[in-house]
Amino acid sequence: MKQVNTIGLDLAKNVFQIHGADAEGAPIFNRKLRRAELLVFFEKLPRCLVGLEACGGSHYWAREIAALGHDVRLIPPIYVKPFVKRGKTDAADAEAISEAVTRKTMRFVPIKSADQQAAAMVLRTRALLIRQQTQAINALRGHLSELGVVAALGTAKVAALIEIVRDEEDVCLPKAARLALAEIADQIEALTRQIDKLERGIVGEAKRDEDMRRLTTIPGVGAITAATVKALIPDPDGFKSGRHFAAWLGLTPKPHSSGGKERLGGISKMGNPTLRSLLVCGATSVLRRVKGNDKAPRWLVALLAGRPFKVVAIALANKMARIIWALLTRGGTYRNTGAASGAAHA
Numbered sequence: 001m002k003q004v005n006t007i008g009l010d011l012a013k014n015v016f017q018i019h020g021a022d023a024e025g026a027p028i029f030n031r032k033l034r035r036a037e038l039l040v041f042f043e044k045l046p047r048c049l050v051g052l053e054a055c056g057g058s059h060y061w062a063r064e065i066a067a068l069g070h071d072v073r074l075i076p077p078i079y080v081k082p083f084v085k086r087g088k089t090d091a092a093d094a095e096a097i098s099e100a101v102t103r104k105t106m107r108f109v110p111i112k113s114a115d116q117q118a119a120a121m122v123l124r125t126r127a128l129l130i131r132q133q134t135q136a137i138n139a140l141r142g143h144l145s146e147l148g149v150v151a152a153l154g155t156a157k158v159a160a161l162i163e164i165v166r167d168e169e170d171v172c173l174p175k176a177a178r179l180a181l182a183e184i185a186d187q188i189e190a191l192t193r194q195i196d197k198l199e200r201g202i203v204g205e206a207k208r209d210e211d212m213r214r215l216t217t218i219p220g221v222g223a224i225t226a227a228t229v230k231a232l233i234p235d236p237d238g239f240k241s242g243r244h245f246a247a248w249l250g251l252t253p254k255p256h257s258s259g260g261k262e263r264l265g266g267i268s269k270m271g272n273p274t275l276r277s278l279l280v281c282g283a284t285s286v287l288r289r290v291k292g293n294d295k296a297p298r299w300l301v302a303l304l305a306g307r308p309f310k311v312v313a314i315a316l317a318n319k320m321a322r323i324i325w326a327l328l329t330r331g332g333t334y335r336n337t338g339a340a341s342g343a344a345h346a
Helices: 035-044 058-066 077-083 090-100 114-146 155-166 175-208 210-215 223-232 242-248 273-287 298-306 309-330
Strands: 006-010 015-021 027-034 049-053 071-075 253-255 264-267
Touching: 006 090, 015 035, 015 090, 027 035, 027 090, 035 058, 049 058, 049 090, 058 071, 071 077, 077 090, 114 155, 114 175, 114 223, 155 175, 175 210, 175 223, 210 223, 210 309, 223 273, 242 309, 273 309, 298 309
Parallel strands: 006 049, 049 071
Antiparallel strands: 006 015, 015 027, 253 264
């Protein structure tokens, strides 16, 4: 059999598809492997270039295969799709990955370590608990409003509703309703405790980590945002500049140009939506402190005077992203010019 130089690996839960090609790209084999057979196959295979689509389990398999001496690269699935000739099969996907990984201009996803994946799990768990907390609060508000009991907006105002639910002397709630809503109240309080526990852990880690400490010197960037950047951006040097990083996050207009005519649409919303939303929220908190602040930079005040608030928030989030990239790649801390003294941090 010819020397295998490139492997395209299409991942799955139990049955994997591999496509082997020689140095010239000619196919050698395209076969299936069971989960238990995958690492045994790569142990016997001479060192080669292995391409995988970036997905949930790809980082684990990339680490395991790389430990056997292979050159493993992760490709965003959207960059693999143009190489699929026709139809959707595992064999076609593996062949497309094998071809895409050899492209000189291909962009790859850095392989995350187990610790980096664990940090991302903490953040995703927190986000899940916040969604569940929001659902429970909305359910409590909705049920009580049917009985004429309402409270002001905001999570902090929910405590007043919980007191009403647990007040046995309050006659505005039927007994059956009080029994059901007490369970929702218990769930809200349990979720709040769990969220607080995770957030204390994130803040503690942000104080210990040098990179996160430097990131939190940026106005509008707090422990949660810094931890998200650290977990989701394992290799900031993979971006050529801060502008590339901001564009990857989707904080730049989406171009649609042809024939010498340039057309720019709204923000592209590419990249990670969680990190993008955190930066926009942080920028919003900064802008709320600019009005009436004599120390606010003139360019930001002038921008607010001539453009809508949300447009300025996106522009400031873009600037924050470029500053984050600069601090991660060049070191140092942010030199505060008073742009957001006292601003809330996300």
